[in-house]
Amino acid sequence: MVSPTGVKRNANHLATPDGGNKKPKGKGSITSFFGPPQKTKCADLKPQTSSPNFDKKKWVASLTSEQKELLQLEIDTLEESWLAQLKEEVVSPEFLALKRFLQKEKQSGAKIFPPEKDIYSWSRFTPLHSVKVVIVGQDPYHNVNQAHGLAFSVLPPTPAPQSLANIYTCLKNDYPSFERPPNKGGLLTPWAERGVLMLNTCLTVRAHSANSHSNKGWEKFTQKALDTVARVRSRGVVFLAWGTPAGKRVGAINRDRHYVLQSVHPSPLSAHRGFLNNGHFKKCNEWLAERYGEDGIIDWNLTPKTNANAPSAALQNTTPEKKSSKSQPPEEKDKEPPHADSDDDEFEDDDIDAVEALAAAESADQANPKSG
16 A cells, blocks of 8 residues: 655755855765765665564464454554554554553444554554654544544645644755645655654544544554664664643653754744744754665655756755655546645634644643643
8 A cells, every 4th residue: 555665755855055054064065065975874764674473363363353353443543663663562452552542432323534454554654663753743633534643734626734844944944945835735744654653542433523533542652662663773863743732742852862843832922932933854864864874864855846947956866756645545646747836824723723722732631731
């Protein structure tokens, strides 16, 4: 269904006309940026598989009949590198209680988002051994044709919600060559295939009812997933945590081994209080380049074409020469001409429900303060 290998990355978009950042030592030269010699080869980004001795068939055979029934979705759709690390968690009393709750929701006729087949799409787009960056989300979008298992991402032809539009603005501030996707698109699967794990704290929601599946057991499961990344990806990854709830999720991450970047959330309620110019995308790539070298960075492009109006010769082609067609779903149109980008925000504010969910989560957090 999904190619486990990401689109080939390039580093050209690291060189911007802004020479004020602390990491680059030259003016637009890749050699001057990374400096000789590179510390680590790209192969180090993909160490041995996390559990080479995991026997899935044997594990499934060890389950009780009720466990097999409740965990059929995990057996069928949770990518094996993740299942190998989360197999104890999915048979825990808390997770089985969550599955019983979801079973009752389904039996009642409630519509649940994302569709079942997409609940664990994050694991298939970004196998554990490929994770380089983690973006911590919160509640899935809960309207039709939005959520598909990746935090902040929406299915076409749904336009990018305002939070994602603000993420694009932040990216544009870091990399002026960045172009918003055609048709106001919000599909982020190319990032996922390049090693960006976009994981919501809660993985399901009842249609049109924000936070309806919160505090049912997903939080413990996704925390285990985050902790697994921190433990298994021992060479170091970047965690992007936007908003107070996301910040608490990364509170225990080892900052000596990993790079944790925090700011306010990109929602319209808070983006202008420091998100739009937080520099996270550029800082992320600077750290990855320092740790892994040129091939370790993330190509943040989402368009099939490059920006022909790059303001400097240093801003070269920011899109790989060969873009995998597997990052696009069958229903998405191929090779549509990119729309002219603009600094003006033209996106509809169609994620008001998600904003309300964020506000509710922040209010609950303030009412029940916990140490980081």
